[in-house]
Amino acid sequence: MKLGSYILKRSLLMLLVMFGVLAIVFAIVHVIPADPVGALLGGNAPPDVVERMKEQLGLNKPLFDQFVNYVWGVVHGNLGNSIQSGRPVIRDIEEYFPVTLQLSIASIIISIFFGIFLGIFSAIYRNRWIDHFSRIFSILGVSMPVFWTGLILLLIFYYILGWLPGTGQLSLFIIPPEKITGMILVDSLLEGNWEAFWDGLRHLILPAAVLGYAATASIARITRASMLDVLNQDYIRTARAKGMPKRIVIYRHALKNALIPVITIIGLTFGGLLEGAVLTETVFGLPGLGRYIVNALLVLDYPAIMGGTLFIALVYSLVNLSVDLIYAVLDPRMRV
Amino acid sequence: MTLTEKISDFIEKRKPILEDWKHTFFLWKRTKLAIIGTVIVIVFVLVAIIGPFLIPYDPLSQNMSERLQPPSLRHFFGTDQFGRDIFSRVISGAMIEVEIIIIVSIISGGIGLILGVIAGYFGGAIDEILMRATDMFLAFPSLILAMAFAAMLGPSLINTIIAISLVGWTVFARLARAEAMKVKTQPYIEAIKALGASKTRIISIHVTPMCVSPVLVQLTLRMGTVILTAASLGFLGLGVRPPLPEWGAMVSDGRSFLLDQWWISTFPGIAIAIVVLGFNLLGDGLRDIMDPRLRR
Numbered sequence: 001m002k003l004g005s006y007i008l009k010r011s012l013l014m015l016l017v018m019f020g021v022l023a024i025v026f027a028i029v030h031v032i033p034a035d036p037v038g039a040l041l042g043g044n045a046p047p048d049v050v051e052r053m054k055e056q057l058g059l060n061k062p063l064f065d066q067f068v069n070y071v072w073g074v075v076h077g078n079l080g081n082s083i084q085s086g087r088p089v090i091r092d093i094e095e096y097f098p099v100t101l102q103l104s105i106a107s108i109i110i111s112i113f114f115g116i117f118l119g120i121f122s123a124i125y126r127n128r129w130i131d132h133f134s135r136i137f138s139i140l141g142v143s144m145p146v147f148w149t150g151l152i153l154l155l156i157f158y159y160i161l162g163w164l165p166g167t168g169q170l171s172l173f174i175i176p177p178e179k180i181t182g183m184i185l186v187d188s189l190l191e192g193n194w195e196a197f198w199d200g201l202r203h204l205i206l207p208a209a210v211l212g213y214a215a216t217a218s219i220a221r222i223t224r225a226s227m228l229d230v231l232n233q234d235y236i237r238t239a240r241a242k243g244m245p246k247r248i249v250i251y252r253h254a255l256k257n258a259l260i261p262v263i264t265i266i267g268l269t270f271g272g273l274l275e276g277a278v279l280t281e282t283v284f285g286l287p288g289l290g291r292y293i294v295n296a297l298l299v300l301d302y303p304a305i306m307g308g309t310l311f312i313a314l315v316y317s318l319v320n321l322s323v324d325l326i327y328a329v330l331d332p333r334m335r336v
Numbered sequence: 337m338t339l340t341e342k343i344s345d346f347i348e349k350r351k352p353i354l355e356d357w358k359h360t361f362f363l364w365k366r367t368k369l370a371i372i373g374t375v376i377v378i379v380f381v382l383v384a385i386i387g388p389f390l391i392p393y394d395p396l397s398q399n400m401s402e403r404l405q406p407p408s409l410r411h412f413f414g415t416d417q418f419g420r421d422i423f424s425r426v427i428s429g430a431m432i433e434v435e436i437i438i439i440v441s442i443i444s445g446g447i448g449l450i451l452g453v454i455a456g457y458f459g460g461a462i463d464e465i466l467m468r469a470t471d472m473f474l475a476f477p478s479l480i481l482a483m484a485f486a487a488m489l490g491p492s493l494i495n496t497i498i499a500i501s502l503v504g505w506t507v508f509a510r511l512a513r514a515e516a517m518k519v520k521t522q523p524y525i526e527a528i529k530a531l532g533a534s535k536t537r538i539i540s541i542h543v544t545p546m547c548v549s550p551v552l553v554q555l556t557l558r559m560g561t562v563i564l565t566a567a568s569l570g571f572l573g574l575g576v577r578p579p580l581p582e583w584g585a586m587v588s589d590g591r592s593f594l595l596d597q598w599w600i601s602t603f604p605g606i607a608i609a610i611v612v613l614g615f616n617l618l619g620d621g622l623r624d625i626m627d628p629r630l631r632r
Contacts, residue, residue, distance in 0.1 A: 148608065
């Protein structure tokens with residue numbers, strides 16, 4: 001049972017890593033000399049008010065006790081209350097995360113689609129102008145800052161051409177669907193609310209395109225390298241020599257084997273998407289988790305910072321874990 | 337042995353290395369994208385160094401009578417809401433980006449190299465602890481962690497540099513570790529040990545230099561990302577603060593004027609895109625040149 005023990009080992013390792021992540025987040029927020037109480041009350045609040053606030057937030061206890069308390073809370077699913085909204089952070093995350101998730105899923109679909117096709121074309125027409133073009137095109141995506149691309153596309157498609165709606169998730173007069181998953185597109189589909197679906201989709205096009213384009217390059221790159229590797233192998237030459245059409249050899253024989261390394265890179269790309277989501281959500285005014293963290297950081301709402309960052313790290317690690325497991329399952333050498 | 341003999345002997349001994357370099361140069365010349373990238377990066381560095389002497393206006397001085405001017409012959413890229421010349425600000429911003437790149441590379445490369453070599457050389461518990469620490473740092477999407485560091489340290493140029501370095505060292509630590517593990521099994525290390533050299537001496541003089549080159553290559557590959565991270569922090573208001581002409585902060589400055597005064601955000605954004613494109617093309621080419629599978 002090589003595979004079973006591998007899964008167990010990876011899961012245990014992830015638990016350990018998540019504990020470390022918790023410690024890092026806690027250290028960043030508590031050891032570095034920022035002053036959350038000062039940020040809350042303003043610089044010249046009377047000392048007794050400051051003291052009372054500290055007590056209320058539990059900031060007067062020794063650091064170690066605070067840490068133990070926090071870990072205890074996290075284990076029980078309690079991330080504390082946000083200073084800004086006064087609500088439990090976990091409720092805030094529940095509300096904001098589906099927006100980020102919907103955006104990431106839409107973007108990763110775009111980037112996988114374009115990445116794999118550009119990669120294949122690059123590999124087939126290696127060092128010809130199609131190769132150069134598709135490589136520059138994909139590298140340009142990762143080079144342009146997403147916040148800037150977002151602004152420029154808004155300027156062009158919303159303000160100048162008027163083809164697509166501006167910021168936000170839905171237009172003002174559209175009735176939002178009942179909340180089931182929190183993802184507008186899914187919810188409106190489940191409800192059969194086509195108007196909201198169409199409007200939500202139109203609002204999603206620009207942010208998803210910006211984010212997806214930025215993530216295309218790494219997928220295209222690995223597809224190209226992996227395709228080149230496979231195309232040079234003997235069984236491809238054999239397939240061509242026995243008279244098989246080029247198209248079938250490329251898509252049926254080569255692509256299948258070339259895609260295995262691509263799967264690992266998709267997990268890493270997802271981390272890039274979560275980063276990019278912070279910026280795209282800010283530019284497009286989407287109420288997602290990235291924007292929630294940025295707002296929390298700007299006002300030093302530390303329970304929200306810790307909770308949000310922790311949650312993102314958890315999601316990212318889970319995605320990478322599942323990608324590794326899929327890879328292990330696909331790789332025949334692991335199936336002993 | 338005469339001097340010329342010495343030189344020819346020197347060259348003779350290093351022939352394989354020279355041949356390898358020649359081959360690398362040949363591959364570089366054939367990789368068009370790498371050439372474009374190299375040119376962009378060289379121009380960028382030149383602009384950063386000599387730009388401040390050529391700019392027509394002071395990048396920081398405000399001139400309210402000329403605010404929000406569109407691009408013209410007087411102001412190539414127009415002016416912003418304080419009447420500052422955007423062309424001058426973009427040019428002098430190049431130096432800030434170069435500064436960030438260099439200091440971040442030194443700090444994160446240095447930390448990574450030292451920790452990685454120690455972990456790789458000693459192995460065992462030290463190695464295990466250090467590698468689990470890198471796992472923990474790598475569990476965050478790097479911008480998110482950098483944002484948290486930057487916000488808690490307070491927004492400024494120095495803190496941006498510290499935040500990016502604190503997040504970036506892990507990759508270099510892993511590379512240096514792998515290299516150190518390879519080097520320490522070499523016979524010459526055993527020979528030095530037998531001669532009675534101390535651990536500090538072996539590590540600093542005989543192991544570390546062998547681990548520098550993969551770290552250096554990786555540093556070059558990541559320079560584009562460093563600029564993007566710094567610009568993103570600036571854009572979010574967590575990085576370099578106005579009035580310093582950091583490109584990301586400048587894009588953010590122009591956001592509220594975007595609809596009517598598009599030039600304020602557009603030009604700094606183009607500057608970021610071109611420079612990062614240069615670094616990425618160079619890096620992409622470098623990876624192709626060094627990838628043994630593609631080195632045919």
